[in-house]
Amino acid sequence: MFYDIRGLPVTASSQEAVDALDAATDEFLRQSRDAGLMAARMDKLDPDMILGQCLRGYFMQLPSRMNLQVGSLECLAKATALANDGTARERKHTEALAAWCAGDIRRTNAIWEEILIDHPHDILAFRLAHLMHFFIGELGAMRHSAARLMSRWSEAVPGYGYVLGCRAFSLEETGEAQSAEPLGRRAVELNEADIWAGHAVAHCLETMGRRADGITWINAHSDTWRQSGPFANHLWWHRSLHYLELQRYGAVLDAFDREFWPAPSEDNTDIGNATSILMRLGMLGVDVGNRWQSVAEVCAGRIGDCLRPFNDLHFIMGLANSGRLQEADAMVGHMRNFARDNVEAGVTTAQVARDIGIAVAEAIVSHAKGEHGRVVTLMMGHRYAMVPLGGSWAQRDVWIRMLIDSAMKDGQDGLARALLAERVDEQPTSAPSWKLYAAALETCGDSAQAAAMRAKAAMLLAA
DSSP states (O other): OEEOTTSOEEOOSOHHHHHHHHHHHHHHHTTOTTHHHHHHHHHHHOTTOHHHHHHHHHHHHTTOOGGGHHHHHHHHHHHHHHHTTSOHHHHHHHHHHHHHHTTOHHHHHHHHHHHHHHOTTOHHHHHHHHHHHHHTTOHHHHHHHHHHHGGGOOTTSTTHHHHHHHHHHHHHHTTOHHHHHHHHHHHHHHOTTOHHHHHHHHHHHHHTTOHHHHHHHHHHHHHHHTTSOTTHHHHHHHHHHHHHHTTOHHHHHHHIIIIIOSSOOOOHHHHHHHHHHHHHHHHTTOOOTTHHHHHHHHHHTTTTOOSOHHHHHHHHHHHHHTTOHHHHHHHHHHHHHHHHHHTTTTOHHHHHIIIIIHHHHHHHHHHHHTOHHHHHHHHHTTGGGOGGGOSOHHHHHHHHHHHHHHHHHTTOHHHHHHHHHHHHHHOTTOHHHHHHHHHHHHHTTOHHHHHHHHHHHHHHHHO
């Protein structure tokens, strides 16, 4: 029996193979572009390592790409054939991969959490559970998963910073940004390459509306994070959210062109970054030129994927906002079919599509068609139900902006004023939101209050 870097037993042919497993896991934790290469090296050293096959299968599931599903099933078949000769922990990992391949993400998460009860230093199980709780909006479970482990970890255990960064992110997403920020900063002090911890701090600063601090934080670490994989582009997107709220629209477009969409990308996070920032700009009246077109070309190749509703919605945004409405409608149809055909089989994402994804998809298409009354009807009935779509509150916010935009364009002035009152209460450092609130107040006949709101926006921009 051999042991990993945290002292957990691993069934393998050599310590070299286990070291390669550790290296591939560390690359994954760092969100590195080399994680796949390290996994391939590990597989060459020991193709019969159970955890090696599980790791490769997990890596093929994570991107939510149809073309990787066959490879994941092949890894599952190999792991299953080997599992009887492995440890109880390795058999549990094989069960988790099987549940994930079957589409039952809730069961997958439950198995990883079972592993962590007896093996709290299984950092692979922890990080995957953290991510997949997040992907399906199980925010309480994500927070509690980290809370259960913290007393079992310390800086003496390799990888502690990664756990601390996840703890920070789980606190931020459950409303405790002030408590989360120092944990995320400490994780980055321990390992600046831990971009997920850096991302947690970026979220905290966005949540608290600390625009200058948010820009400074990302700029200070950008050279290191630029060495990571495509996830670094998401940090440039976060910086652009601060630019957006400061009305530095030229900086947002420059970041789009140079940093997070310099060329078409098949990465789902890249597509989400691109579509959501362009839609935000468009709703604020900013001319984005022909930038929708290259994004839409990629989205057109994803019609029918239906592996994660959150991604599907961004593909639909790309198609609908570029004028490719027939393709957008077709994708909504695929979501309906996917839900119809897979809910009874226990496919988690099919249930999410049925319960909320299809409604938001229809609202996105209706917004692009100018059917703003229908957007309001759909979104008012579902805006508090979007958490299971996954993604962060900052990512889902684009659809709240869409609701406000449609309320204003449909002449529902009282509703628009009410929604914007909510918005400036939650985001008091957003100059565009104060200006929209002023416009809604003016339309409702409250000129004096509108002037005060415009003055508030001007003060924020002058600071």
